[in-house]
Amino acid sequence: MNELIVLLHIDDRRVAIPAAEVQSVIELEDIYPVPRAPDFVVGLTAMRSRSLTVIDCRRALGIAGETATGERAPVVEIAGHLYALLVDAVDDVIETQSDIRPVAGGFGKEWQRVARGMVETDRGPTLLINASLLIEGPVARAA
Amino acid sequence: MDDLLADFVAETREMLEAIEGELVAWESEPSDRARLDAIFRFVHTVKGNCGFFDFPRLEKLSHSAEGALAEVRAGRRHPDSRLVSAVLAIIDRIMQMTNAIEAGEEMPAQGDEFLIAALEPDASDVGEIAAMQSGESAAKSNEAGPSAPRTIRLPVELLDRVMSGVSDMVLARNDLARRLRESGAEPTLDGPFERLSGILGDVREAVTKMRMQRIEHLYNALPRLVRDLSADLGKQVMVDFEGGAVELDREMIEMIRDPIVHLIRNAVDHGIEAPAVRRAAGKREIGMLTIAARQSGNRISIVITDDGGGLSTAKIGAKAVSNGLITQSELDVMPDSAISDLIFEAGLSTADEVSAISGRGVGMDVVRANIEKIGGTISVSSNPGEGTMFFLQIPLTLSIISALTVSVQGQRFAIPQSFVEEIAHGASANIEFSQVGDSDLVTFRGKRIPCLSLDNVLELGQRRAARDQRLVLLRLGSGGLFALGVDRIHDQEDLVIKPLAPAVMQTGAYAGTTLLDDGSPVLMLDIATIAQQAGLITDSRARPAQASAPVKAAAEAERRSIMTFVALDGRKRAIDLGLVSRIDLVDASAIDIDAGRSQVVVDDRIMKLVGVGCAQITDEKVKLLRLSDSETDIAYAVAELGESIDISTDLAPAEGDETIEGVALIDGQPVPVVDGFRLFSGNQHQQSRDSRPLCRLPEGDEWVERMLKPMVSAAGYAIATGEDETADVVIALEGTPPDVADLKAGRLITIHADPAKAGNDKHEVYRYDRDGLIEALRSARLGKAS
Numbered sequence: 001m002n003e004l005i006v007l008l009h010i011d012d013r014r015v016a017i018p019a020a021e022v023q024s025v026i027e028l029e030d031i032y033p034v035p036r037a038p039d040f041v042v043g044l045t046a047m048r049s050r051s052l053t054v055i056d057c058r059r060a061l062g063i064a065g066e067t068a069t070g071e072r073a074p075v076v077e078i079a080g081h082l083y084a085l086l087v088d089a090v091d092d093v094i095e096t097q098s099d100i101r102p103v104a105g106g107f108g109k110e111w112q113r114v115a116r117g118m119v120e121t122d123r124g125p126t127l128l129i130n131a132s133l134l135i136e137g138p139v140a141r142a143a
Numbered sequence: 144m145d146d147l148l149a150d151f152v153a154e155t156r157e158m159l160e161a162i163e164g165e166l167v168a169w170e171s172e173p174s175d176r177a178r179l180d181a182i183f184r185f186v187h188t189v190k191g192n193c194g195f196f197d198f199p200r201l202e203k204l205s206h207s208a209e210g211a212l213a214e215v216r217a218g219r220r221h222p223d224s225r226l227v228s229a230v231l232a233i234i235d236r237i238m239q240m241t242n243a244i245e246a247g248e249e250m251p252a253q254g255d256e257f258l259i260a261a262l263e264p265d266a267s268d269v270g271e272i273a274a275m276q277s278g279e280s281a282a283k284s285n286e287a288g289p290s291a292p293r294t295i296r297l298p299v300e301l302l303d304r305v306m307s308g309v310s311d312m313v314l315a316r317n318d319l320a321r322r323l324r325e326s327g328a329e330p331t332l333d334g335p336f337e338r339l340s341g342i343l344g345d346v347r348e349a350v351t352k353m354r355m356q357r358i359e360h361l362y363n364a365l366p367r368l369v370r371d372l373s374a375d376l377g378k379q380v381m382v383d384f385e386g387g388a389v390e391l392d393r394e395m396i397e398m399i400r401d402p403i404v405h406l407i408r409n410a411v412d413h414g415i416e417a418p419a420v421r422r423a424a425g426k427r428e429i430g431m432l433t434i435a436a437r438q439s440g441n442r443i444s445i446v447i448t449d450d451g452g453g454l455s456t457a458k459i460g461a462k463a464v465s466n467g468l469i470t471q472s473e474l475d476v477m478p479d480s481a482i483s484d485l486i487f488e489a490g491l492s493t494a495d496e497v498s499a500i501s502g503r504g505v506g507m508d509v510v511r512a513n514i515e516k517i518g519g520t521i522s523v524s525s526n527p528g529e530g531t532m533f534f535l536q537i538p539l540t541l542s543i544i545s546a547l548t549v550s551v552q553g554q555r556f557a558i559p560q561s562f563v564e565e566i567a568h569g570a571s572a573n574i575e576f577s578q579v580g581d582s583d584l585v586t587f588r589g590k591r592i593p594c595l596s597l598d599n600v601l602e603l604g605q606r607r608a609a610r611d612q613r614l615v616l617l618r619l620g621s622g623g624l625f626a627l628g629v630d631r632i633h634d635q636e637d638l639v640i641k642p643l644a645p646a647v648m649q650t651g652a653y654a655g656t657t658l659l660d661d662g663s664p665v666l667m668l669d670i671a672t673i674a675q676q677a678g679l680i681t682d683s684r685a686r687p688a689q690a691s692a693p694v695k696a697a698a699e700a701e702r703r704s705i706m707t708f709v710a711l712d713g714r715k716r717a718i719d720l721g722l723v724s725r726i727d728l729v730d731a732s733a734i735d736i737d738a739g740r741s742q743v744v745v746d747d748r749i750m751k752l753v754g755v756g757c758a759q760i761t762d763e764k765v766k767l768l769r770l771s772d773s774e775t776d777i778a779y780a781v782a783e784l785g786e787s788i789d790i791s792t793d794l795a796p797a798e799g800d801e802t803i804e805g806v807a808l809i810d811g812q813p814v815p816v817v818d819g820f821r822l823f824s825g826n827q828h829q830q831s832r833d834s835r836p837l838c839r840l841p842e843g844d845e846w847v848e849r850m851l852k853p854m855v856s857a858a859g860y861a862i863a864t865g866e867d868e869t870a871d872v873v874i875a876l877e878g879t880p881p882d883v884a885d886l887k888a889g890r891l892i893t894i895h896a897d898p899a900k901a902g903n904d905k906h907e908v909y910r911y912d913r914d915g916l917i918e919a920l921r922s923a924r925l926g927k928a929s
Binding site (some may be wrong): 030032033034035036037038040041044045046050051053055079080081083135136137 | 646
C-alpha cells in the first residue's frame with residue numbers, strides 16, 4: 001500500500017500522481033503554441049528528441065486563470081503520447097501512508113472528475129489524481 | 144514458384160491459422176453466428192483468390208462450402224454435426240491442396256466429390272467417412288511439413304518497432320548535431336559523427352524499404368483476373384491502372400488486396416454490361432475499368448471506376464426491404480446516396496442469379512469490414528447508365544513524409560509535399576487577387592483558384608490574401624486546386640511524423656508532428672481536412688466566368704525551358720536553356736584561375752569562366768556549359784549535367800541572393816535558377832553610367848517595372864527618367880505608341896503580349912523572348928534599320 005507519489009501544486013492545492021506514471025520531470029524551455037487547440041493545450045515542446053504536448057493543469061481542470069510557466073513539469077505517457085503537465089510547482093516524491101479513500105461529499109466540481117481519492121502522507125492528506133483524465137481537459141458541460 | 148502463388152499459399156495458410164480456433168469453437172457451437180461468418184469469409188476469400196489461378200478443384204470445393212454455409216446464414220438450414228464435419232473436411236482438403244501447391248506436387252488423389260456430396264442435407268454417412276479419411280491424410284501430409292523457407296515472415300509489429308526506433312535515432316541524431324554545433328565541439332568528433340549519420344541514413348532507407356511496396360505489386364495480378372472473369376462472362380473489359388508508383392506499407396497492400404479483388408469482381412460481374420447491352424445503350428462494347436491510386440498526405444485514395452450500368456437504387460431498395468434490412472417506410476424517405484450505401488450492409492446482393500464469381504451479398508460487407516479494420520473508409524457513387532465509382536481511403540502508416548515547411552506569424556508548419564503543386568510569390572505579375580464576398584480568389588494561369596490564408600485557417604488573426612504572401616498551390620486528392628497564403632516558405636525536407644495527442648488531433652487542422660533539425664517541434668497540416676472545413680472539396684475548380692477579363696494569351700506560353708546541373712560546389716542549380724549554346728569538355732589545364740579572375744581556353748579562345756567560386760578543380764576534365772548572349776561567350780563550369788525541363792516562369796524569389804533569378808520547383812525539389820542576365824552584365828567591362836546607352840521605357844505599367852526594367856538595365860542600359868533626355872532606344876508596349884518626339888528610325892522596339900504578332904520584325908518582340916529583346920536592343924542601339 002505504500003506507494004511512491006509525486007507531490008504537485010495545482011491552484012494552491014496539494015495533489016499527487018503515482019510516481020510510476022511520471023517518466024521524468026523536465027525544465028520547460030521553448031513551448032511552441034498550437035493554433036486552434038483547446039486552451040488547456042499550451043503547445044508542444046521537445047524532450048530528448050521527442051515531442052511533448054504541454055497541458056496547463058489549471059485550465060484542464062476548468063479553473064480560471066493561468067499557470068505560470070518556467071517551473072519544472074512532470075512528464076507522463078498516456079496512450080503512447082507524452083504530456084508535460086504545467087503545474088504551479090513540483091514538490092517532492094514521497095510515500096503514501098494510507099490506502100486511497102473517498103471523501104464524503106466529493107472533492108468539488110472541478111476536481112471530482114480527475115480524482116482517484118485521498119491518501120494520507122507525512123505532509124497531510126493529499127488528493128491523488130488520474131493524469132489520463134486530467135489531460136482530456138474540462139468536459140463540455142451539457143447546456 | 145512465382146510470387147503470386149507464394150502469396151496465395153502464405154495467405155491461405157495465415158487465414159487458416161487465424162480461423163483454426165474458430166473452427167473448433169464452431170464445431171461445439173454450430174449456431175454461433177460470428178464464427179459462422181468468419182468461416183464463411185474464409186471460404187469466400189479462398190474462392191475469390193482461386194480466380195487468379197487455375198485451381199478448378201480448389202474453387203469447386205470452396206464454392207460448395209460457401210454455398211452450404213450461405214444456406215445456414217440465411218437460416219434455411221440447421222448446422223448439424225454432419226454439416227460441420229463436412230465443412231471442416233473441406234477446409235482440411237483446402238489446406239492439403241495448398242501444401243501440395245506450395246511443394247509443387249500433384250494435387251492429392253481425387254475424392255472431392257465425396258466431400259462435396261457430404262455437404263448435401265440428405266447426404267449419407269459416406270460424407271463422414273470421406274471427411275475422416277481426409278482428416279487422416281491431412282495429418283499425414285502435415286508431417287512432411289512445408290518446404291524450407293527462402294524468406295522469413297516477420298510480424299509487422301516488430302518492423303514497426305524497428306521503424307520507430309530508427310525514427311527516434313534520426314531525431315536523436317539531429318538533436319546531437321544541433322548540440323555539437325552549438326557547443327562548437329572538437330573537429331575530431333566530426334568524422335565519426337558523419338559516419339554515424341551515413342549509417343543511420345542507410346539503415347533508415349532499408350527499414351523504410353522493408354515496409355514499403357509499390358501498389359503495382361497489387362496491380363500486377365489484376366489484369367489476369369479481369370481477363371479471365373470477363374472471358375467467363377462473355378464480356379469485354381479493358382482495365383487501366385494509374386498511380387502504380389504510389390508506395391504504401393506492405394501490410395497495407397495485403398489488407399487491401401481482398402477488398403480490391405472483390406470490388407473488381409463485382410465491377411466486372413455486375414457493373415459492366417454484356418456487349419450487346421452496351422451496344423444498345425450506345426456505349427463502346429468494351430467496358431472500361433479504371434483503378435487509380437493517389438497519395439494525399441497521410442492517406443492513400445484508391446478510386447475504382449467502371450463505366451457499366453451503375454447501381455440500381457430501385458433494386459437495392461427493394462432487396463433491402465425484402466431482406467428485412469430496412470422497412471418500406473424507411474426506404475421511402477432515403478436519399479439515393481443512402482440507398483447506394485446499403486450495398487455495404489451484410490446480406491444484400493442485387494444480382495438475379497448467384498454465380499461462382501460474386502453475388503452472394505457477402506462481398507461488400509466483407510470489403511467494408513476489411514477496409515474499416517485498417518482505419519479506412521469506403522464510399523460509392525453511381526450514375527445510372529454511366530457507371531459506378533468506389534472511393535477507398537486508406538491511411539498511410541508510413542511515418543516518413545517529404546514535406547515543405549512554411550511559416551506564418553513566426554510559427555512553422557509542414558505541408559505534405561504530395562499536395563504541393565507549385566509555389567509562387569504573391570507579388571508575381573501573373574497572379575491577381577480578387578475578392579468575392581468574404582472569399583479570396585487568386586487568378587493564376589487563367590484559373591480562378593480559391594485562396595486561404597493560413598492565418599485565418601489557424602485562427603491566428605484575420606487577413607486577406609495579398610501580394611506580400613507566398614502562395615503554396617495545393618492539389619487535393621479529388622483533383623481540386625487551392626492556394627494557401629503563408630508568410631514564408633522555408634525548406635523541403637523529409638520529416639518523421641509522429642501521431643499527435645488526441646486533444647491536438649481534435650482541432651482537425653493537423654495530421655501529425657515532427658521535430659526539425661533544430662529540435663523545435665513542428666505541426667504537419669492536414670490539408671484535406673482544412674480544405675474540407677473551408678468547403679473547398681467539391682467546388683474548387685471554378686473556371687473564370689465568361690464575362691471576366693480574357694485570359695492572357697501569354698498564359699500558355701509562359702513556360703520556359705531550363706537546364707539543371709550540379710555546380711562544382713555540389714549544389715543543384717538550373718539555368719535558362721536559351722543561354723546555353725553548347726557543352727564543352729576541357730582539360731583542367733585549360734583553366735586559369737587567379738585572384739578575382741578566372742578564364743578558360745576553349746577552341747583557342749579565351750573566355751570568362753564562372754561557376755568555379757572557391758572550389759578546387761580536382762578532376763582532369765571539366766564540363767563547361769557555354770553560355771552565349773549572342774555577343775559574348777561565358778563558360779560555366781559544372782560538376783554534372785542534368786536535364787532540360789519546362790517550368791513555369793513563376794520562380795519563387797530567392798531572398799538575399801542576387802546571383803539567383805529565382806527558385807524553381809522541380810520534382811518537389813527547390814532548384815535555384817542562375818540569373819543569366821546578371822552573369823553577362825557582371826562579366827562585361829563595367830561601363831560608367833554616363834557612357835551607358837539610354838533606354839526609355841513605357842511608364843506606369845507594372846510588368847515593365849517588375850520584369851522589363853531589371854532586364855534592360857542588366858543588359859547594360861541606363862533607364863531614361865526625365866522628359867528631356869534623348870533616349871538611344873525606346874521600348875513601347877503594343878497598342879501604346881510612345882509619346883516621344885525625337886524617335887529615330889529603327890530605334891523603337893515594340894513589346895507584344897501575343898507571341899504570334901512578334902517575330903516578323905526584329906524590333907517586334909514577344910514579352911518573354913529575352914534573347915529576342917537583347918538582340919533587338921543591340922540592333923536598335925546601333926541604329927540599324929531592320
